[in-house]
Amino acid sequence: MPEYTVLTLIGIVAVVVWELAWARTGIFSSARYWLTMAIVFFFQIWVDGWLTKLSAPIVMYEPTEFSGIRFPWDIPIEDFGFGFAMITFTIICWIKFGHREAR
Known part of the structure; x- marks a missing residue:
C-alpha cells in the first residue's frame, strides 16, 4: 500500500x-466541531484543488505513494484524511x- 495512504490512515x-x-x-458530538470541519474542508477543496490540478499542478504527488483516487477535481483523497487528523x-x-476558561 502506498506510503501517503498508509500514513494518512494511521493518523x-x-x-x-x-x-x-x-x-x-x-468534540465528535459537538456541532461546533463539525461546523469547523465543514469550513476547513470547504476552503481545502478550493485551495488544494488549485494546488493539485493536473492541468497545471503546483504540488505534484509521486503516483506510487498515494492511492491514485482524486476527488473532487484532482485532489488526492488522502489530503482530506490528513487534514482531518x-x-x-x-x-x-x-x-x-491549552484552553483554560477564566474562573
Whole structure:
C-alpha cells in the first residue's frame, strides 16, 4: 500500500482512538466541531484543488505513494484524511492542554 495512504490512515485512526480512549473532550458530538470541519474542508477543496490540478499542478504527488483516487477535481483523497487528523488533533490539544476558561 502506498506510503501517503498508509500514513494518512494511521493518523486518522490514532487521532480518533486518542480522543475516544484518552482525551475524551467530546468534540465528535459537538456541532461546533463539525461546523469547523465543514469550513476547513470547504476552503481545502478550493485551495488544494488549485494546488493539485493536473492541468497545471503546483504540488505534484509521486503516483506510487498515494492511492491514485482524486476527488473532487484532482485532489488526492488522502489530503482530506490528513487534514482531518491534523485539525482534529490540534483542536483536541487546544481543549485538553491549552484552553483554560477564566474562573
